[in-house]
Each structure stands twice: as C-alpha cells, then as structure tokens.
Amino acid sequence: MEQDGWILQFRREREQNGISRKAVAAVAGVSREYLCRVETGKMPLTDQMQKRLAAALKALYPEPLNLMIDYVRIRFSTMDVRHIIEDVLRLKMKYFVQEDHGFYSYSSMYVLGDVTVMTSPDEEKGVLLELKGKGCRQFEAYLNGQKRSWYEFFRQCLDEDALFKRIDLAINDRAGILNIPFLCDKCDRGECISVFRSFKAYRSGELVRSREENKASMGATLYIGSMQSDLYFCIYEKDYEQLVKQGVPIEDAEIKNRFEIRLKNDRAYHAVYDLVSGESPENTAFGIINRYVRFVDRDDSKPREDWPMNQMWAVFIGAHRERLKLTTAPEPYTVQKTLNWLSHQVAPSWKMLLELDRKCGTNVMEEMLAVTELADKHRKIIEQQLLSVGEVIVSE
Incomplete structure (x- = not known):
C-alpha cells in the first residue's frame, strides 16, 4: 500500500x-x-x-485486554461431597466418575471431564474442588446454563466458609500491548521497581525447534516474585504457547500475551473477596499489580524511585484504554486429551502391531479388542460425552 x-x-x-x-x-x-x-x-x-x-x-482498539479465571482450588470444611457437587457446583452427582485415588494426599475423587472434586476420610481435609484451565472453561459452560456468574459462585463459596487455596487471574493481552522480551531486558537493567526481589526470565526456544537458529523469535516468559510464595506474576507470550501446543500460527493467535496473577491461601481469599465485593476486575487486578510492580525508564538525573513510568506499561495498567472486564470462554468437555495421548504414545505401536498382523497372517490386535471389556468408568465417560449442559446441571 x-x-x-x-x-x-x-x-x-x-x-x-x-x-x-x-x-x-x-x-x-x-x-x-x-x-x-x-x-x-x-x-x-x-x-x-x-x-x-x-x-x-x-x-487501543476496544477491549484490548480482558480478565479470565484460569485456575481454582477451593477447600470446603465439610465431609458432604454430595452437598458440594449438587448444592454448590449445582451439578448432578450421578454423572461423575468416582476414582479410588486423589491428589494432595486426598484418597478419592469425583470427576466430570476436567471438573475434579476430591474427598478424604480426614475431617480436616474436607472436600477439595480443583479447576485447571480447561476445567474453568468447562465450568463456565455450566455456569452459563445455570444463569450464574463467577461472582455468584464465589459468593456462595464464601457463604460456605470455604478456604481459597489458589486462584489464578489471567489478563489476556489481545492487542500486543506488552512486549515480554522488552520487559525482561528492563528487569536486567534495573528498570523494574518491585516489592519482589526475585525475577526469572527464559525463552521457550527448546519447544519451537524449527526456530532454534533465531533466538529473537522464541517465546519469552517472565516470572516476577518467587514461585514458592503466595503471590507472584507470570507474564508470557501466549501466541508462542499456542504455536507449540496446537500449531496455531503466531499471526493468527487471538491472544498475544498473558499476564497471570497467581495467588494462594490468604492472598487468594482477599482477591476473591475484593472481586465479588466490587465486581470490578480492573480495580482488583491492577490494584494487586500496582502494589507490587511497575516498569520505568531510566533517568540518571533523578533518584530511581522517581524515574518516569514506561509508556507501554502505562497503557497496560490503564492509560488510554477501556476498563478491564471479567469474561468467559465456555467450552464443553471433550476427550481431546485422551486422543492426543493415543496419537503420540499409542498409535505408532498400534500401527506397527497391525502391520505385523498383516505380514504374519495373524489377528492378534483384532482378538485383543474383542476380549477387552469397558469398565464402569469408561462407560460413564462415554455417557458424559453424550450429555448436554442442561442434562448435567441442577435446576433451582
């Protein structure tokens, strides 16, 4: 042009x-x-x-940033798992698969796709809900069906005197406001003023093998704060992650960068309480960020604490843009994770054995499938795949 x-x-x-x-x-x-x-x-x-x-x-396009709930771990001080599943999550317990093992020293768990509820005979452990990224997206589909929001769900958890063990708030940068390598360089030059003393930056070049020769094109990640603490930030180039995980071209990625606020224990509780009290994602998220970190431009004529704020960072934290909104991206549960595992771990060996059957004139693989029986767990997963959201949720 x-x-x-x-x-x-x-x-x-x-x-x-x-x-x-x-x-x-x-x-x-x-x-x-x-x-x-x-x-x-x-x-x-x-x-x-x-x-x-x-x-x-x-x-500066409308809504260049949005906020999503990307990880939830909540402990309820009750042994009544049915109450948590049917009254708090408002899902039908009969569709959950029961496993005789759990995580975090829990002895069993109930699973509906990526929604996991763990139990233990130890009264102090109570019932634990865990939603990872996919679990949050799946639960958002159920919340939509229930005509509820994250605000309403969290309020009910607070009413249950639940303990928020971990909450991740993910700010999606869809416009490329942030430049992660640039922020990494600023940390190296002392142009990041922060309460935290720990910074860690790396490039995920080992994952983008076709680009190993060009370090500048590798995905960058910056951790601000210790990953062992109850609060730290993880900032990374989401478009490169999608390239590696799903093969989405960099230029087609809907989300360019992601700024994650990872909170545990009391920090998680206070963030959730603030979020549901004001229903202002802007105030909650940037209230936390601004309290702990800011990026500046060096000016040796002034004391470091008086260095001017970097303009890119100023836009990110609120200058010349609309206020941040809490958004959802509901997705139904799929067995894609299992299909990916089969594709990478099982399919090559399976194909090899089928080829042996063909060349040897045998039917070993066909006979193996013929005598294989599905367990109740597998039949329940098939049932889960065929259910609509309306069939899974508990109506008021």
Missing part, C-alpha cells in the same frame, strides 16, 4: 474506533502535533514509525 493510502486507512480506522490522536500519540511515544502532521500529509513517514503507529492503534 502506498504511504498516502496507508495514512488515509490509518486515520479512518482511528476515527471509526473512537480513538483520539492524543491516545495514539501517547502509546506510540510521539507528540500529538507530530501525529496531526503525519495524518494531514505534512510530515513524511518512515517504515519504523509506520510500524509504531500501527501497533499503537491496535493496542
């Missing part, structure tokens, strides 16, 4: 999305007057500045 055409399209997009010149100029690191001269054709535009302006405009 010719430069004049690009500038015309840029201005049209800016105005259609209700984004001011002042906001774009602030994010791009230029003056409003400079941007005005560029848009009116009075100032030539370099390729580098064109990229900066394009990135700034994208960062």
Whole structure:
C-alpha cells in the first residue's frame, strides 16, 4: 500500500474506533502535533514509525485486554461431597466418575471431564474442588446454563466458609500491548521497581525447534516474585504457547500475551473477596499489580524511585484504554486429551502391531479388542460425552 493510502486507512480506522490522536500519540511515544502532521500529509513517514503507529492503534482498539479465571482450588470444611457437587457446583452427582485415588494426599475423587472434586476420610481435609484451565472453561459452560456468574459462585463459596487455596487471574493481552522480551531486558537493567526481589526470565526456544537458529523469535516468559510464595506474576507470550501446543500460527493467535496473577491461601481469599465485593476486575487486578510492580525508564538525573513510568506499561495498567472486564470462554468437555495421548504414545505401536498382523497372517490386535471389556468408568465417560449442559446441571 502506498504511504498516502496507508495514512488515509490509518486515520479512518482511528476515527471509526473512537480513538483520539492524543491516545495514539501517547502509546506510540510521539507528540500529538507530530501525529496531526503525519495524518494531514505534512510530515513524511518512515517504515519504523509506520510500524509504531500501527501497533499503537491496535493496542487501543476496544477491549484490548480482558480478565479470565484460569485456575481454582477451593477447600470446603465439610465431609458432604454430595452437598458440594449438587448444592454448590449445582451439578448432578450421578454423572461423575468416582476414582479410588486423589491428589494432595486426598484418597478419592469425583470427576466430570476436567471438573475434579476430591474427598478424604480426614475431617480436616474436607472436600477439595480443583479447576485447571480447561476445567474453568468447562465450568463456565455450566455456569452459563445455570444463569450464574463467577461472582455468584464465589459468593456462595464464601457463604460456605470455604478456604481459597489458589486462584489464578489471567489478563489476556489481545492487542500486543506488552512486549515480554522488552520487559525482561528492563528487569536486567534495573528498570523494574518491585516489592519482589526475585525475577526469572527464559525463552521457550527448546519447544519451537524449527526456530532454534533465531533466538529473537522464541517465546519469552517472565516470572516476577518467587514461585514458592503466595503471590507472584507470570507474564508470557501466549501466541508462542499456542504455536507449540496446537500449531496455531503466531499471526493468527487471538491472544498475544498473558499476564497471570497467581495467588494462594490468604492472598487468594482477599482477591476473591475484593472481586465479588466490587465486581470490578480492573480495580482488583491492577490494584494487586500496582502494589507490587511497575516498569520505568531510566533517568540518571533523578533518584530511581522517581524515574518516569514506561509508556507501554502505562497503557497496560490503564492509560488510554477501556476498563478491564471479567469474561468467559465456555467450552464443553471433550476427550481431546485422551486422543492426543493415543496419537503420540499409542498409535505408532498400534500401527506397527497391525502391520505385523498383516505380514504374519495373524489377528492378534483384532482378538485383543474383542476380549477387552469397558469398565464402569469408561462407560460413564462415554455417557458424559453424550450429555448436554442442561442434562448435567441442577435446576433451582
């Protein structure tokens, strides 16, 4: 596209999305007057500045950030697992698979896809609910069916005097506001002012094998705070994770970066209490972030605590953008995890044995399948796959 055409399209997009010149100029690191001269054709535009302006405009599109609940671990001080499943989760217990083992020293668990409820004969352990990332997405489908929100569910947990063992708040950066390698470099240069003393940065290049020769193209992760503490941050390039896990091209990834606030015990409780009290994800999430960390630009003429805030970081924490919203991405439970395991671990050996059967004139694999019987657990999983959300939830 010719430069004049690009500038015309840029201005049209800016105005259609209700984004001011002042906001774009602030994010791009230029003056409003400079941007005005560029848009009116009075100032030539370099390729580098064109990229900066394009990135700034994208960062300011409506809802560039959203917040999701991405991990939940809650302990209820009761031995009544049916009460937790049917009255708190509002799911039908008859559809759960019971396993004679658990995690975290629990002796058994009830499983519905990626929703796990653990029990123990030890009264002090009570009942433990665990929802990992997929479990949160699956539970959101049930919450939608129940016409409930995370706020309402957490309020009920608080009414049950539950202990919040861990909560992860994930801020999804869909516009590429954050530059993770840049933040890693700032930590190295002392331009991250934080209560935390621990920083750890690495690149997931060993996972992106086709790109090993180009270190700059490897996914970056930054941990701020100790992973053993009750509060720390994990910031990473989500688009590279999706490339590795699902083969999604970097340019097609819906989420570019993710900023995770990982909270345990009292920290988790206070975050949830604040979230349900005000129903303001913006205040809860950035109240925590701003209390513990900020990125600045070095200015040796001033004391370090007076160094100016980095503009990219200022946009992330709230300058020139809409307020953060709590969003959901409900997904039904699938056996994709099992299919992935079969594909990587079992299918090659299975194919080899079928080939041996063919060449040897035998039917070993066919006979093996013929005598294999499904356990009650497997039949229950088949049933789970065929159920609709409406059939699983408990109606009020």
